[in-house]
Amino acid sequence: MGSKLKSDGGLSGLDLTNLGRYFSEQSPHAMVIVEGTTHIVRGVNSAFLRLVKEDREKLIGQPFTEAVPEGEKNGCLALLDRVYRTGQPEILPEQEHAQTSPAYWSYSMWVILGADDRPAGVMIQVTNATEIATFRRELVAMNEELTLSSIQQHNLAETLERTVDELKKAKAELEIRVRDRTAELTEAVEELKRSNRDLEQFAYVCSHDLQEPLRMVTSFVQLLEDRYNDKVDEQGKQYINFAVEGSKRMGTLIHDLLEFSRLNSQAQPFVPTDCEALLRQVLHSFTLLIKETGTQVTHDPLPTVLGDRTQLAQVFQNLIGNAIKFQSEKPPLVHIGVEKRDTDWLFHVRDNGIGICQEYQDRIFVIFQRLHTRQKYIGNGIGLAIVKKILERHGGAIYFESKPDEGSTFYFTIPINGGG
């Protein structure tokens, strides 16, 4: 067989052209046979011609790189030489061939023996590696992406950790600030309570201690009036009178101030209090005034509420007293009414007196705030301040509705279940 092959000429006496056709023409894989060291193409099959889009005649006898220019750079030639030299088959996998389709080739190479069993050439078989190359590329890309995303994840985790740390720090700082602020507030509240107590104590001591010297002034001015009135002229009498009146007024002021400052210290626990009985008692104390002024007093049936009996009596006393006091030319009418609501009793004391401008809504409940001259209506402007303070202690409120010359209605609330 060796001699037969040799008879067809060529470098090693092998008719490579026909041999190639003989073995490989029908292979679906592209195949090409090259000479040992020269890399001259000696045989190709149809599949290879289709792959490189060339005619057989153009390729035979030409260097392999003529048909496959990429062979020079992708290491194919060097591998050919090695196969030829060592006799060991080699594979060059997944080489890119941008100009052809498929674009990825895998080269399988093995040596072809001549008649003397010595290497005569190399068979190169090209298989389509596009699928696996694409797959590998995608895999690499995916891997890169994964690496990237894992880096990102790592960064993210670090950022998260930092953020959590910062949040923890911020929370701790906030807690400290809240604690400090709460402590400050508690202290401020305590301070306020203390200063309120001090103020009450101050008002009490003041008004109590003022009473003594005032009693002296009042008594001796009156003694002067009693003993020496006939020894001074008219102007002297007027001066004495001013002094007497002034000291009397100061006396009531101090008395009221004392009463106001004692509101808290003399507070009693809340008990069920029959307002009907309370009202009877209050109206009884006004008997003379009611008769003198001809005031007609009417009232709804009043409930029993939870409260400080003495203080609630004072609320009725002051409001009814005002209603009788601030009357107009009309026959005076006073009505005390009540309405049960969801959570509280809404009481009202209505009169048909001189009325109050709505703009005094806030001022009227302030201590020593008077709306009228002393000549017209007596009083110190403390009654409503006391009422307001008492109602606040009971968890209630007070307000009024009024039209000048038509009368006023004072509303106040007391919680049904006892506030305070």
Added chain:
Amino acid sequence: MSIKPAEILLVEDNHADAVLSKTCIQSSQIPSNVSVVEDGSEVMAYLRNEGAYKDAPRPDLILLDLNLPRKDGREVLAEIKADETLRKIPVIIFTSSHADKDIAHAYDLHANGYIRKPENYPQFCAAMEAILQYWFALASLPAR
């Protein structure tokens, strides 16, 4: 009614109040002699006719202020009521104190009355008149 004027001891450190009380007592319908002691620590000497008070008359009624210098009215009251020969003399606390505990304490110490000093002259005189009327016209006192 006793023909002899009533002997009244006024224990009062406030001179103005002493004058006021004296003026009112003297304008009363009840005839009386008023002695004034301004120092709490001298009251017992007065009552026991000691030292400068050798000739002091035994009072029929004592008007005692609570807040006195050196020895305060409560101590004076306690000493009077602890003394067998003096405790029959009615002692009326006459003070400006409103405090409930002062009132209770005074009666605990056997005060015979507790009157708050009124805030003006007419009331002051009215109070004094009422005291004198009660003790010297209405009530019977032990013999001196």
